[in-house]
Amino acid sequence: MIKNYLKIAIRNILRNKVFSFINIAGIAVAIAVAGLIMLYVQYEWGYDRFYPNTNRIYLVYCKDPGNFFIGSDLYAVTPEPLGTAMKNEFPDIENYVTLGRWNKALVKVANRKVFEENILCATAPDLFKMFSYNFTAGNPETALSQPNTVVLSENVAHRFFGAEEPIGKTVEINIYGKTQVWTVTGVFRAMPNNSQFSSYGIVTSFDTYASTIADRKDSFQWGNNSWFTYLLLRKGTNVETLQAKFPLFVQKNIPASVEEGEEFFLQQIADTHLFSKANFGFGVAGNLSLVSVLSAIAIVILAIASINYMNLATARGSVRAREVGVRKVIGAKRSQLIAQFMGESMMLALTAGVIGLVLVEILLRLFSRLVGVDFGSGSLSHPSFVVGFLVVILIVGLLSGAYPALVLSMYRPAAVVKGSAKSGKRSSLRNVLVTAQFAASIALISCTIIILSQLNYIQTKNMGYNRQNIIVVPINLEKSIFQHVGMFEEKLREHSFVSSVTACSFLPIDIESNTEVHATGRTGSKNAQAYCIYGGYAFLKTFEIQIVEGRDFSSLVATDSSSGIIINQTLQKALGRDGTVGRMVNINGQRFRVVGVMKDFNLHSVRHKIQPLFYAMGGWRQYLCVRVQPGHIGPTISLIKTLWNRFGAQRPFTHTLMNDDFKKMYGNEERLSQAVSFSSGLAILIACMGLFGLITFSIERRRKEIGIRKVLGATVAEVVSLLSSEFLLVVMVANLIAWPVAFFLMRDWLNGFAYRTPLGLVPFIVAAITTLGIAGAAVGFHAVKAAMANPVESLRYE
Amino acid sequence: MIKLTAIEKYYENRVIKTFVLRNINLEVKEGEFVSVMGPSGSGKTTLLNIIGMLDAPSNGEYYFLDEPVHKMSEKRLTELHKTYIGFVFQSYHLIDELTVYENLETPLLYQRVNSNNRKGRVAETLDRFGMVAKKDLFPNQLSGGQQQLVAIARAVIAEPKLILADEPTGNLHSEQGKEIMDLLKKLNEQGTTIIQVTHSETNAAYGNRIIRLKDGWIEK
Structure with a gap:
């Protein structure tokens, strides 16, 4: 049977090549898209979710009331003594880990090569136990019990020592400017890419790490939030009840001198990736909006392809009816017939699935770049993907087959054998389905246009600084440059194509540090929370930020570099009367004079409103920024590189262009726009393929009618409009449905930006014209052909 | 074998009832060869479909092998018609996507005949109808007469007690038509009850009884 x-x-399938092609190609593409997206969603969803203890591991995060950073006063970093104190206080806590990290440490191996590695220091062996590290050499219990010991991941061990046995070898690691020799006592299997620890290939003994930073004593005290605290709760612990006891715990344990009303909370570790609530989290923050948008897109595209199958299968019903x-x-x-038709759709879905899998394989690298995730090797043979992929195929087969099978x-x-089967006639359900397909495509197209225009708005908006032709060199980790930055700047200024040079704590595109500015207490003045940026004399000049009141810093005024600040217009407003040039303000107990007011510029992404900001000299420097004459970027980079080496730098020279850093900041928006535009293209393509199939069939069926009408004197134009009007009407109705959907979706999305492009009618009109045009072309081609045919041909056999 | 009492069939819309069959009383005994005649639209095919359980009467009683068909469930009906009744149509109605062999095999598949038994019966039938050489051809590779031959073969392969033939020679030229009629006659002589609808007096003469329909009534 x-x-x-x-x-x-x-x-x-073989007999009806056009229909089979439309079905198989559409479903194959849809399954491939769904497969890729599933890979991504599984990756993101599985982030930190695979440790055997995941359900019981919690991150402690902290609320620092009033201390807002980019709109949130929650922080993932906590004081070092917290873990121990909590463990002592609460029997519900089975174990805890306190983590410190040092990114891009310089590691020298046997005097040969220098590597930049990320280092984790933790209260081992609890770290290894809690996160189930898999050791291939050494004993996780004792590996880090001696001073100056480290364990490496297999990858790092291989990078350092090649095929040689790593155990017992030594490495020199530079932390906070101090170099120490460490002995390798263990090797563990690298964590998967979707673990927050995946990029940490070195774990050091906690005590030795602590001793290297011992002169920074406050690192280990309450009030200094720079450690990550993870708790392993006992089975059956009620998190709410535990959290409720934290306020009392704070009162009891934190010394009154540093207590500032902090509150502590717990978040399940697996939720910290996509649903992170706190600033400065450990791992890479997930892109929840991309995950949800892509999931929705996968479902929409699968539905569109399935609808094609349903429509074509039922439209061809009169043929199958016999x-x-x-x-x-x-x-x-x-029931036997239902089984037969379901079998057919299943087989089609399976065929499409095989082709889809090939497409996934081909597109994987491109997709991985698109979403900015490295899935790692073997991701396609992972059981969760295989099962998921089969489930998708099964669902598509069932979904597309069920309705035709029943009908x-x-x-x-x-009725059928008499030859009067009434299928294939205009079916209202079929029209509803086609309308749904087109509505989805149109909504996607409108969204694409709106997202693209917002991206364009971001790219072209005057942010208040000039980001072109600026070379950015990170210098904070390179002692030899950092300590002689003035000389380094001098050397660069000797060249005529270097317009200006400044060292600064942050790039103006994303300023991360903030503090309290106290007014002097005069009536009409107010305190304000402000972001701060440190730079040299040429800071404003380098970024072409304008002064609107007062003056820029000058090397001729001695007090400028020690006690002058320049505030932005927003801070000026916030300070009230004290925000006037010449007035004094108090910052961290030091008095500063307001020398000038700079024009507001966007100090974060355009998602956020412009915040109060001041610029002062001195302080910490992270970057050296070099503005060059247009067209001189290449030579300048080689010049800086030469100087870099001449100054005796140990680290390899790296640089970026400020314009690229700017674009990277909008990576999520960029990805979203690429994902949505790509999928809207696919959606409209698959939908049009379906429409093309339907019109082919409809014309086939009405061949005789067309013949008769022509014999009676209908012109080609009349026949074409007869054939296409029904479909064009469907597309028009689809537009009316899609517009409000797209409008509300995009209004919400745009509301996430403090600065945004206006939401006008244009995107919707463009979407309408596009879809009508494409659908018209698909329908028109066939309609014209049918209308031009000689009626005698079609009537001959009647 | 078949007993129809006061069978009526009509189609209704809001305004009018259109009668196709009126007060049909008919009995057919096992082994009979009945020809139903009448002008176009007189209800011949409808009558045949009702007897074949493809269509339900609007009123009246129908007993098949003494079982009340008008009271049966859909499932029982399918069961009954697939075991006892074979159909032959004017336009053959073979499945275009299946070969001659597969077309003959299909009814046996639906009756869950096991594989060996099935092969045997299909081979035997092909042999009996002289179509062994054509078993791998598709319907559109055969002439009309050959197609109707396959259709009859398919109707008899399940060894039905009753064959219902709706103008079996309607699409054939006279030579082929005669062959088909001879075949039906032979099947009847071997014990199968046959009811055929026909326009042709010649063909009607193959049967041993003629029923004439006019405007839905049986002419006395």
């Missing part, structure tokens, strides 16, 4: 069904199915009738006459039960198996044999 199955063999019989299979034969029929295969012969049907077969159904005959089968019923010779004894088929309805087709319903035909009454008497």
Whole structure:
């Protein structure tokens, strides 16, 4: 029986090449898209979710009331003594880990090579136990119990020592400017890419790490939040009840001198990636909006392709009806026919699935770049992907097959064998489905246009600084440059193509540090929370930020570098009367004079409103920024590199262009726009393929009618409009449905930006014209061909 | 074998009832060869479909082998018609996607005949109808007469007690038509009850009884 069904199915596929192609190609592409997206969603969803203890591991995060950083006063970093104190206080806590990290440490191996590595220091062996590290050499219990010991991941060990045995070898690590020799005592299997620890290939003994930073004593005290605290709760612990006890714990344990009303909370570790609530989290923050948008897109595209199958299968119903009738006459039960048609759609879905898998394989690298995630090797053979992929195929097969199977198996044999089957006529459900397909495509197109115009707005908006032709060199970790930055700047200024040079704590595109500015207490003045940026004399000049009041810093005024600040217009407003040039303000106990007011510029992404800001000289420097004459970027980079080496730098020279850093800041928006534009293209393509199939069929069926109309004197134009009006009407209705959907979705999305492009009618009109045009072309081609045909041909056999 | 009492069939819309069959009383005994005649639209095919359980009467009683068909469930009906009744149509109604062999095999598949038994019966039938050489051809590779031959073969392969033939020679030229009629006659002589609808007096003469329909009534 199955063999019989299979034969029929295969012969049907081969016989109706156009329909089969539309179905298989559409479903294959849809399955491939769904497969890729599933890979991404599984990756993101599985982030930090795979440790055997995941359900019981919690991150402690802290609320520092009033201390807002980019709109939130929650922080993932906590004081070092917290873990121990909590463990002592609460029996519900089975274990805890306190983590410190040092990114881009310089590691020298046997005097040969220098590497930049990320280092983790933790209260081992609790770290290894809690996160189930898999050791291939050494004993996790004792590996870090001696001073000056480290364990490495297999990858790092291989990078350092090649094929040689790593145990017992030594490495020199520079932390906070101090170099120490460490002995390798263990090797562990690298964590998967979707673990927050994946990029940390070195774990050091906590005590030795602590001793290297011992002169920074406050690192280990309450009030200094720079450690990550993870708790392993006992089975059956109620998190709410535990959290409720924290306020009392704070009162009891934190010395009154540093207590500032902090509150502590717990977040399940697996939620910290996509649903992170706190600033400065450990791992890479996940892109929840991309995950949800892509999931929705996968479902929409699968639905569009399935609808194609349903529509074409039922439209061709009149052809299959005869077969159904005959089968019923010779004894088929309805259930057997349903099984047959379901079998056909299943087989089609399976065929499409195989092609889809090939597409996934081909597109994987491109996709991985698109979403900015490295899935790692073997991701396609991972059981969760294989099972998920099969489930997708199964669902598509069932979904597309169910409706045609029910409809087709319903035909009454008497009517069918008499030759009066009433299928294939204008079906209202079919029109509803086509409308839905097009509505989805149109909504996607409108969204694409709006997202692209917002991106364009970001790219072209005057942010208040000039980001072109600026080379950015990170210098904070390179002692030899950091300590002689003035000389380094001098050397650069000697060249005529270098317009200006400044060292600064942050780039103006994303300023991360803030503090309290106290007014002097005069009436009409107010305190204000302000972001701060440190730079040299040429800071404003380098970034072409304008002064609107007062003056820029000058080397001729001695007090400028020690006690002058320049505030932005927003801070000026916030300070009230004290925000005037010449007035004094108090910052961290030191008095500063306001020398000038700079024009507001966007100090964060355009998602956020412009915040109060001041610029002062001195302080910490992270970057050296070099403005060059247009066209001189290449030579300047090689010049800086030469100087870099001449100054005796140990680290390899790295640089970026400020314009690229700016673009990277909008990576999420960029990814979203790429994902949405790509999928809207696909959606409209698949939908049009379906429309093309339907019109082909509809014309086939109405060939005789067209013949008769032509004999009666209808012109080609009249026939074309007769054939296409129905479909164009559908597309028009789809537009009306899609517009409000897209409008509300995009309004919400745009509301996430403090600065945004206005939401006008244009995107919707463009979407309408596009879809009408494409649909018109798909329909028109066939309609014209049918209308031009000689009527005698179609009427001959009647 | 078949007993129809006061069978009526009509189609209704809001305004009018259109009668196709009126007060049909008919009995057919096992082994009979009945020809139903009448002008176009007189209800011949409808009558045949009702007897074949493809269509339900609007009123009246129908007993098949003494069982009340008008009271049966859909499932039982399918069961009954697939075991006892074979159909032959004017336009053959073979499944285009299946070969001659597979077309013959299909009814046996629906009756869950096991594989060996099935192969045997299909081979035997092919042999009996002289179509062994054509078993791998598709319907559109055969002439009309050959197609109707396959259709009859398919109707008899399940060894039905009753064959219902709706103008079996309607699409054939006279030579082929005669062959088909001879075949039906032979099947009847071997014990199968046959009811055929026909326009042709010649063909009607193959049967041993003629029923004439006019405007839905049986002419006395």
